[in-house]
Amino acid sequence: MKEDLRSKIDAARNNRQENQALVKKLKRSKPKNLDDQVHGMHHKAFETIDCLECANCCKTTSPTFYERDIDRLARHLKMKPSVFIEQYLVIDEDGDYVYPEAPCPFLDHENYCMVYDSRPTACREYPHTDRKRFHQILNLSLKNTEICPAVAGIFEKLRENY
Numbered sequence: 371m372k373e374d375l376r377s378k379i380d381a382a383r384n385n386r387q388e389n390q391a392l393v394k395k396l397k398r399s400k401p402k403n404l405d406d407q408v409h410g411m412h413h414k415a416f417e418t419i420d421c422l423e424c425a426n427c428c429k430t431t432s433p434t435f436y437e438r439d440i441d442r443l444a445r446h447l448k449m450k451p452s453v454f455i456e457q458y459l460v461i462d463e464d465g466d467y468v469y470p471e472a473p474c475p476f477l478d479h480e481n482y483c484m485v486y487d488s489r490p491t492a493c494r495e496y497p498h499t500d501r502k503r504f505h506q507i508l509n510l511s512l513k514n515t516e517i518c519p520a521v522a523g524i525f526e527k528l529r530e531n532y
Contacts, residue, residue, distance in 0.1 A: 375424050378519035389525050393508045405504050411527050412499040415520040425481035432469035433492030446488035497521045
């Protein structure tokens with residue numbers, strides 16, 4: 371991972387308490403323009419951040435798999451869903467299907483996803499900072515500040531604004 375991306379994640383770890391306080395404040399106040407602000411920050415962040423230079427999400431976490439994700443990936447890999455589950459997934463403490471360990475088994479050595487067109491919904495939507503009702507996923511986004519440099523940068527800007 372490039373040093374500037376790593377430094378954003380390190381800064382988020384160092385600012386964990388401030389980010390937690392920000393989340394509490396945003397949950398309490400529910401700013402009406404929060405979605406617009408975060409969406410603008412999201413687009414600006416991804417003008418400068420290339421996920422292929424990072425792939426920290428794929429290297430350190432596992433997406434949650436819905437049944438449709440399992441079916442889509444199994445079809446892509448030309449296997450039965452039950453075989454895909456047996457070969458690639460476990461059930462976590464929340465009862466969700468996930469990979470048993472990181473990195474993602476479909477991440478190649480150049481940070482490309484080998485199943486990109488069939489990837490799970492959680493991967494398609496990551497880091498979720500462009501979705502509506504951002505205040506509903508503040509806790510998830512807080513966790514993502516320590517995984518994704520784009521989210522870390524968004525939280526830096528939000529702390530400046532709030």
